[in-house]
Amino acid sequence: MILLTLAYRGTLFSGYQVQPGKRTVQGCMQDAIENIYGIRYPVVGCSRTDAGVHARDFKMTFSPDGHNAPNIPPMRIPAALNAALPDDIAVLSAEVVPTSFHVRHDVYEKEYEYLIYNSPVRSPFMTDMAYHYRHPLDMGAMENAADAFLGTHDFRGFMASGSDIADTVRTVRRVSVLREGDLVRIRISADGFLYNMVRIFVGTLLAVSEGKIHAADLPDIIASCDRSRAGMTVPACGLYLSHVIFSKPNTQREEETG
C-alpha cells in the first residue's frame, strides 16, 4: 500500500469526496493514478474536506497490487503523479506502508489552521485563501477564550446542525491564536473534529472579540451542547488541514511487519 502526502488549494474543488459531475480531490487523484498505472484504483483519504477548504498535509492511500500493476518505485511516484495532476494539487511525498495501516482509523491527531486576513481593505493576493475580516480583532480576548476548548468535551454544540453522529466527544490538545502582520492564524489540534467544528470554533472566537460572547461563559456554552449559543460558521476559504499525525510512526510499522 502507498501512502501519499498531498497539498491542495480547495477553491476550485467541490470538496474531497467524489460526487457525480463535480470536480473533487478524490476524483482528480483517481484520474491521475489511473493515468500513470493504467488501472483505476480506489483511494482512501484521511478526511473529507468541504468545498473551498485547503490542505497542506493531506494523507491518502491506494494499493497498486493487481498482477498487471507497474512497479513504480515510491520515490518516483510524486513526480509521475504531479505531471498528471492539475496545478491546484501536488503530491509532496510517497511511501510504502503495511496493508494493516488505515489512513483514517490510525490518525492520532489532526491540526487545522484557520487564516483571517484582518485589514480594513481586502488583499488581491488572499482571495479565497483567507477570510477577510475588516474590523480590528481583540487578540488578547481571543487568546484567552481559545483555552476554554482545551481538553475532552462533548462538542455537540460546535457541530453543524443536521449531522447525525453518535459520539460527539473529542479531545482538543492544543490551540493558538497568533498575529503576523495582517494575518491571524488560529490553530487547533485534536484527536478528531466534528463537522464544521473548527469553523464554529473560529466564529465563536470572533464573537468574543466583538463582545457578543464573554470568554468566561465559554465553558458553560460548550457544556450546554447548544449550537445556537456558539458563534457563526466562518467561511470555508480560510480553513487549512495543516497536519496529520498517525498513532504510530510509519517507519516503526514497517519494521513491525517487515
Added chain:
Amino acid sequence: MILLTLAYRGTLFSGYQVQPGKRTVQGCMQDAIENIYGIRYPVVGCSRTDAGVHARDFKMTFSPDGHNAPNIPPMRIPAALNAALPDDIAVLSAEVVPTSFHVRHDVYEKEYEYLIYNSPVRSPFMTDMAYHYRHPLDMGAMENAADAFLGTHDFRGFMASGSDIADTVRTVRRVSVLREGDLVRIRISADGFLYNMVRIFVGTLLAVSEGKIHAADLPDIIASCDRSRAGMTVPACGLYLSHVIFSKPNTQREEETG
C-alpha cells in the same frame, strides 16, 4: 487631483494598459471610477506592468474636477472604489495631490520584488504567484553576483530586444537576495527600469546559480550591452511592483502649493 495606491494580482489581467477587448488594470479602474463618479475620467499609472505581473504598491492619478463631479471625501474613495472593483484589485488609499504632480515623471525610485518558489515539488498555493524553480539555488553565489548591478550603468543588455528607447542608463540603488523557507525574494530598487530588466536580472542570477555565468564576469557582461550574454527572461508570474517613492513627499507638496 487624486492619488490612489492600488494592489493587484496580475494573473487575470492583460497587463496594466488599456487594450481593446482585453481585461486590463487601467480599464477596470476607469470602469470603477465611472461607476462611482458617473463620469469616465482618464487615469494615469506609475508604470505599465505586463500581463501576469503583480503590484503591491501601484500609484495612479485621476482628476475628478468637472463641474458635475460629485465631491467624494478622499477617505471615502477606497471603500467606494473597492465595492465597484473585482476581487483581484484593491484600492489601499487615496489622497489629494496638487495638479502639478505627475505620477510617472515624479517617481524618484521604484522597487520590484521577484518571488521564486524553490522546492522540488510545486505549491498549489503559489500558482501564478511565484516562479517555481525545482533545483537547489546557490544563494551565496546569487547574493555576490547581485552586487554587480549596483550603481549607474547602461543596462541595454538587460532590456527585451525590440525595445526602442534612447536613454538606457539607470541607477540601481539596492539589491537583495533573501531566502525564507522555500521562498526566495529578490529585490531591486532603481531610479527606473528598462523593459523586462528585472526579469532578465533574475534570469542572470539563476544562470550564476547554475554555473552558466560566473559572478566575476558580470561587470563585463553589463558593460558589453549584449543581451545574448545575460540570462533568460524569467516568467512574469513572479514579479511584483513592491514600492514606489516620489521625488518629494506628497505632504510636503501639499504644503508647498497650499
